[in-house]
Amino acid sequence: MIQPYKTIPEYNADTDTWGTRVFLTRADMALWVWSIFKEPGKYEFDRTAEKFNEQARAFRKQKYFCSDARMSKDYLKYWDTQKERCRQGAIYVHGKHEWYLTRDYYMWLNFLPIYDKEKKDFDFPMVRDAQYHMALFEILAELEYKHVAILKKRQIASSYFHAAKLINGFWFETGFVGKMGANLKDYINEKGTWLFLNEYANFLDTHTAWYRPRQPDKVFAWLQMIEVTLNGRKQERGLKSRITGMSFEKDPTNGVGGASVRAS
Numbered sequence: 106m107i108q109p110y111k112t113i114p115e116y117n118a119d120t121d122t123w124g125t126r127v128f129l130t131r132a133d134m135a136l137w138v139w140s141i142f143k144e145p146g147k148y149e150f151d152r153t154a155e156k157f158n159e160q161a162r163a164f165r166k167q168k169y170f171c172s173d174a175r176m177s178k179d180y181l182k183y184w185d186t187q188k189e190r191c192r193q194g195a196i197y198v199h200g201k202h203e204w205y206l207t208r209d210y211y212m213w214l215n216f217l218p219i220y221d222k223e224k225k226d227f228d229f230p231m232v233r234d235a236q237y238h239m240a241l242f243e244i245l246a247e248l249e250y251k252h253v254a255i256l257k258k259r260q261i262a263s264s265y266f267h268a269a270k271l272i273n274g275f276w277f278e279t280g281f282v283g284k285m286g287a288n289l290k291d292y293i294n295e296k297g298t299w300l301f302l303n304e305y306a307n308f309l310d311t312h313t314a315w316y317r318p319r320q321p322d323k324v325f326a327w328l329q330m331i332e333v334t335l336n337g338r339k340q341e342r343g344l345k346s347r348i349t350g351m352s353f354e355k356d357p358t359n360g361v362g363g364a365s366v367r368a369s
Contacts, residue, residue: 110134114190118153118199126196135248141203142241145234153199154232157206160187160215161229170216170312184314191216192277210240213269216313217305219262227304235261243270268301271348275329276309276317281346290352295324299350302327318343325350 111134115126128134155162164170170187173180191212197204206214213236218227230236239255246253257263274281287293295303310316318331330343 111193113193113196113205114186115196115198116153116156118156118197131248135245138205138241138245138248141205142245143238145238148204148234148237149202150204150232150234151199151202153197153202153204156197157204157211157232158214158229161218164312165229171314180314187215188277188315191273204237205241205244206237207240207244209270209273210236210266212273213266216309217265217269217272218308219265219301220304222260230262230265233261236266239263239266264298265301268298268305272302272305272309275327275344275346275348276315277344278346279344281344283346283348285348285350286353288353290350290354293350293352299324302348 107129109127109129110131111128112125113128115124116122117124128137160170171180171183173183190208192208194208195206195211197206214230214232218229220226221228239257242255243253255263271283271285274283285293285298287297291297293299306317306319317329319327320330320332321328327348328343329346330341333340333342
């Protein structure tokens with residue numbers, strides 16, 4: 106029996122229920138995403154968008170995500186459900202309107218607070234069509250095996266958003282390899298985007314059930330694993346996912362040669 110390409114959680118605002126939508130092939134999914142891909146400002150978000158970041162809204166109000174007893178059946182169900190949406194994304198339907206939050210965009214909105222320069226404090230990202238559009242544009246490229254180049258304006262949290270894409274794969278996919286590069290290392294080291302990775306990791310380790318130890322855990326070198334001793338023997342446990350960083354100051358070909366894995 107042929108396995109479908111993708112099964113994505115789907116919320117129907119008309120019935121206030123969750124189900125799933127199945128795409129039999131990669132091409133089927135690409136055609137559907139193209140059908141909902143529009144220009145920024147034309148996505149016609151309505152009150153259904155309040156469901157896009159429902160988990161962030163709850164955390165903002167109560168300072169925790171799940172009130173169920175740790176490791177209880179309901180606790181495990183909650184975190185398994187959220188993990189599935191962080192790995193597959195989520196579709197939202199209201200009448201004739203449909204929206205798709207990619208896996209990394211869903212995780213970013215709900216579980217990855219950023220530093221808000223206007224509020225001068227950490228808070229979850231707001232739902233904005235600029236980031237939504239960018240997320241759809243990038244998933245379309247991925248579905249069609251293409252690369253993406255983005256010319257964006259400043260102060261739209263683009264670095265935070267793309268750091269979230271790295272975190273998403275690192276947190277949930279076995280053997281994931283994420284690479285980050287810049288012409289100057291200060292753009293991506295502990296003064297730059299790597300700072301965002303640390304912020305995200307600290308928040309997830311503290312406030313979610315998805316604890317991810319890292320050995321090593323240093324700038325430009327993360328490996329998701331932990332060393333344990335069983336029956337007197339040392340063993341490595343974990344996803345073995347990686348995030349690395351490099352600058353092109355001395356060698357513009359730095360980092361070329363190995364494939365960067367992007368989880369499907």
